[in-house]
Amino acid sequence: METSDAATPEEDGAAFIGPPRPPRLLDQLRTHLRTRHYSIRTEQLYVDWVRRFIRFHEMRHPRDLGPGEVEAFLSHLAEVRGVSASTQNQAKAALLYLYKQVLDLSLPWLDEVVQAKTPKRLPVVLTEREVRDLLGQLNGPMWLIASLLYGTGMRLMECLRLRVKDVEFARREIVVREGKGNKDRVTVLPENLIEPLRAQLSRAKAVHDRDLAAGFGDVHLPHALAVKYPKSGRAWGWQWVFPAAARSVDPRSEPRVERRHHVQPESVQRAVREAARRTECAKPVSPHVLRHSFATHLLQSGYDIRTVQELLGHSDVSTTMIYTHVLNRGGRGIRSPLDAL
Incomplete structure (x- = not known):
């Protein structure tokens, strides 16, 4: 029996390369903001707030989080970190953008998240x-x-x-x-x-x-x-x-x-x-x-x-x-x- 010179799937390393991985969440957020002509400073701020939100909840994906987790993060900013009302609202705006625009989740509780009153x-x-x-x-x-x-x-x-x-x-x-x-x-x-x-x-x-x-x-x-x-x-x-x-x-x-x-x-x-x-x-x-x-x-x-x-x-x-x-x-x-x- 003649043996073929063609590499078997096990021998060809390229055979193990699957479909390209989807972009990471933060990269999706950046792309979405750039497509809509947001400034680079807004992009940096929104990405930073979403990153903090994910780390605060021990790297869980935002899809698996709900109003309780959002409220907990915003409360932590105000009560523990002592941020101003405008900074807290900035964090909320970043999260709202993530859920509504990037993840395309129509969740009624997003609009009910408490807005800090700016003095x-x-x-x-x-x-x-x-x-x-x-x-x-x-x-x-x-x-x-x-x-x-x-x-x-x-x-x-x-x-x-x-x-x-x-x-x-x-x-x-x-x-x-x-x-x-x-x-x-x-x-x-x-x-x-x-x-x-x-x-x-x-x-x-x-x-x-x-x-x-x-x-x-x-x-x-x-x-x-x-x-x-x-x-x-x-x-x-x-x-x-x-x-x-x-x-x-x-x-x-x-x-x-x-x-x-x-x-x-x-x-x-x-x-x-x-x-x-x-x-x-x-x-x-x-x-x-x-x-x-x-x-x-x-x-x-x-x-x-x-x-x-x-x-x-x-x-x-x-x-x-x-x-x-x-x-x-x-x-x-x-x-x-x-x-x-």
Whole structure:
């Protein structure tokens, strides 16, 4: 009997390779979020909360968990970890997204999970003198970023994601793209920042030119623009106003691509915090406090609240109204009877 040279199933290792394994749950969550154009920060937050939820319940699959387990996790966050109501609600939003959107489970108890009540707090606002002292402790790009936050009312990520094409020097405007709620808006470009911004763009251009010479220079483009306009990623107008000091691998690129991202928000937060410490300011100061100060000081100067609302990008004027409470002097603008003695 002749023997065949063909390998038997037992001898052929490929025969043991079964169908491809389905993607892991967290990878499914990432893909779902990216398909719907959620920001990378939202993606990271949601993935992190789902990972914590699974670990909290000893690696059990969320399909096997119910309202009791969700309530237990959220209660643990509030009672043991001591997180704020907004953080607790953020965790709940991540879990709701997982169950409703990714696992496609229509469970009535999801909407009955208790929503933590977020307390109404007055925003921290710096005086003009405190803003001046704070900015005086900063220099370079950190000074310019902090000055833009105070001078335009932008959120930190809106400022860091600013692209060259969205700075309108002639019209004294800055176009904020895909702000909170995925909305665009226009805000003011302070006269005092025109020359510093031109200098920053010159530095950014030099960095971009070096990247191009080294075979890089491609920047991340939103949504499908990179497919529609393949060469736009290297165009000067799409570059970041505040590029990072070093290139890094884009975690969302397939295949992985080395690009230059913008300055990391943690760097700005740390710089502002250290600057506030050096001024011996007793208030808790973060970059977002400069946005609060922008709104309050505009209202103090007599600008209409609707104008401030548009500059801030608030959907509802009631959100902007919180700054009017900061303006009330002496509690409600009254004079204490003690001062009449």
